[in-house]
Amino acid sequence: MTLPATLQHELSDLFGDGWLISPSERVAYAFDNSRREALPDAVALPTTRAQVQALVRACRAHRVPVVARGRGTNTTGASVPVDGGIVVSFERMDRILAVRPGDRCAVVEPGVLNGDLQAALRPHGLFWPPDPTSAAFSTVGGNLACNAGGPRAVKYGASRDNVLALTAVTGSGELIICGTATTKGSTGYDLHRLLVGSEGTLALIVEASLRLTPTPMARRALRAIYRDVSSAAQAVARLMAQPVTPSMLEFMDADAVRLARDVGGADLPHDAGALLMIEADGDEELLPYAIEALMAAAEGDGLVSLDDAADDAAREKLWAARKALSPSLRTLAPGKINEDVVVPVSRIPHLVDGVQALSREFALPIVCFGHAGNGNLHVNLMYHPNDVEQSARAHAAMARVFALTLSLGGTLSGEHGIGLAKRDFMPQAVSAPTLALMRQVKQVFDPDGILNPGKLLPP
Known part of the structure; x- marks a missing residue:
């Protein structure tokens, strides 16, 4: 779509050098880690909530789509502006506004990097549990x-549990202000948890008060190697059935190992059929x-x-190798369909x-690894996108994976979201x-459907 001239002038005045309209500037905001791509009509880089x-309001008046964006690490196409419009990148709203150790709370703007937040919390003996790759x-x-x-979600929960x-x-x-910066609250509907996971389709988050957790005094890791994936999967069910909750429980099949x-x-040994x-x-x-x-x-x-x-x-080296798995998959084939399905832990086998x-x-090679303690496995289907027949088989196989799940x-x-990749499967997943x-x-x-249109909910 082409932006109305009046809207362009209004937003150019509002954002100054934070208003990007040249194709060379916009292309960096056209794609995410899903490798889907669509060029926005403009990019806005706000520094305040008033600008957002x-x-x-201006975009609503002209019925122009607004797509929120962090750093584009999403794998489902959730931040790709498929209908054009304006990408709102929060990279300049990156301040840690407060760290309150006594309240176990941090107040941040949306553009703060997870890693930068963890570094700022470390001297206080605290951390924010979500730790994606x-x-x-x-x-x-x-x-x-x-x-x-x-990985830590098995014990400490995902983002929704820590806001x-x-x-x-x-x-x-x-x-709107949803929730309260207290660890207990029972005042009306739980709207802040509704917004978490909504992929920018309901509202644009401009500030978050996060629940912090004390850093554990000590950690110990175990490496369990199994004859085959079925044996490892059975062990996961046993591990989660006993009283001690592991702080991490990660699964790798033979190809992942x-x-x-x-x-x-x-x-790692060459004859490992699977690893926990x-x-x-x-x-x-x-x-x-x-x-x-x-x-x-585990026995x-x-x-x-x-x-x-x-x-x-040794522990850090093992976890580093686990975190390097996703990019290393490209050594098997140039194309990857990566979906993070979840089943009850007892049904992982x-x-x-x-x-x-x-x-x-x-x-086709399908490599499985992931957060077994939550029943959340990353199913990575590898194929050659330029091979039409193989590409068709890959997408048909992934549809079967969803049906099986x-x-x-x-x-x-479990954590990637729906975006574009799984949107059309939503009628199968919910009533x-x-x-x-x-x-x-x-x-x-x-009310006018301008926030991240085409994502999460099927047409």
């Missing part, structure tokens, strides 16, 4: 938009008892070896077995009355 409010360069606003989690209050601008340009070893540099990385944290004196309980649960049919990470350096069967049926009582996404209610909620927050 003024922009939304992209933490070093993803924003808090982006984490909230898709309800990011990461106290949000200030946001709705699609009608109203500034090979990549972690050959590309990531991890010290298990971590416990807590008080130094009580930690050995937790480790003992986790080791007992069972198919266990090849069970090792304590010798020291912090059925999901893993089913995915392996699909890999054989469609003759739903048949096991699971859901489409028709539920989907209708979601549309009504969207209408209340965004």
Whole structure:
């Protein structure tokens, strides 16, 4: 679409050098980590909530789409401006407004990088639990938009569980404050949790009050290697059925183990059929008892070896190799469909077995790893996009993965969100009355449908 001249003049005056309209400037905001691409008509770089409010009101008057953006690390196309309009990048709203250790609370703008926040909290002995792989360069606003989690979510929860209050601008340009910066509150509807995970379709977050957690006194990691993925998946169910909650419980299938070893540099055996990385944290004196309980649960049919990470350096190297897995997948094939499905933990063995069967049926490599303690596995289907027949097989296989997940009582996404990639599967994932209610909620927050149109809810 072409922006009306009056709107261009109004917003150019409002944003000054934060108003980008040349194609060379706009192209950097046309894509995200999904590799989908659509050029926006303009890019706005606000520095204040008042600018965001003024922009939304002006865009509403002209029915121009508004797409919020952090750093574009999303994998579902949620920040791609498919209908043109204006991308609102929050990179200049990147201040940590307050850290209140006594309240276990931090107040931040949406453009603060997750990694920068963690560094600022470290001297206070606190951390913000969400730790996606992209933490070093993803924003808090982006984490909230898709309800990011990461390995620690098994014990500490995802973004939705670690936010106290949000200030946001709705699609009608109203500034709303949802929640309260206290650890308890029961005053009306839980709107701030509704906004988390809404992918910028309901409101634009301009400030967040985050729930902080004390940094654990000590950590210990275990490495459990299994004969095959089925044995490892059965062990996950045992680990989560006993009383000690691991602080991390990560799963890798055989291909993921090979990549972690050959590309990531991890010290892993060549005959590993699957691997679990298990971590416990807590008080130094009580930690050995937790480790003992986790080791007992990890024992069972198919266990090849069970090792304590010798020291912090060994533990960090193993986790670094895990975090390098996603980019290293490109060594298998140039194309990747990466979906983060979730099933009840007890049904992980059925999901893993089913995915392996699909890999054989469609003759395509499917690499599985992820946050097994939450039942949240990253299913990575590798293919050659330039091969039309192979591309068709890949997308058909992923549709079957979704169907398998739903048949096991699971859901489409644990932390990546819906965006464009899974939007058309929403009618399979939620009931028709539920989907209708979601549309009504969207209408209340965004009466003219200008906020991130085409995402999350199917046409």
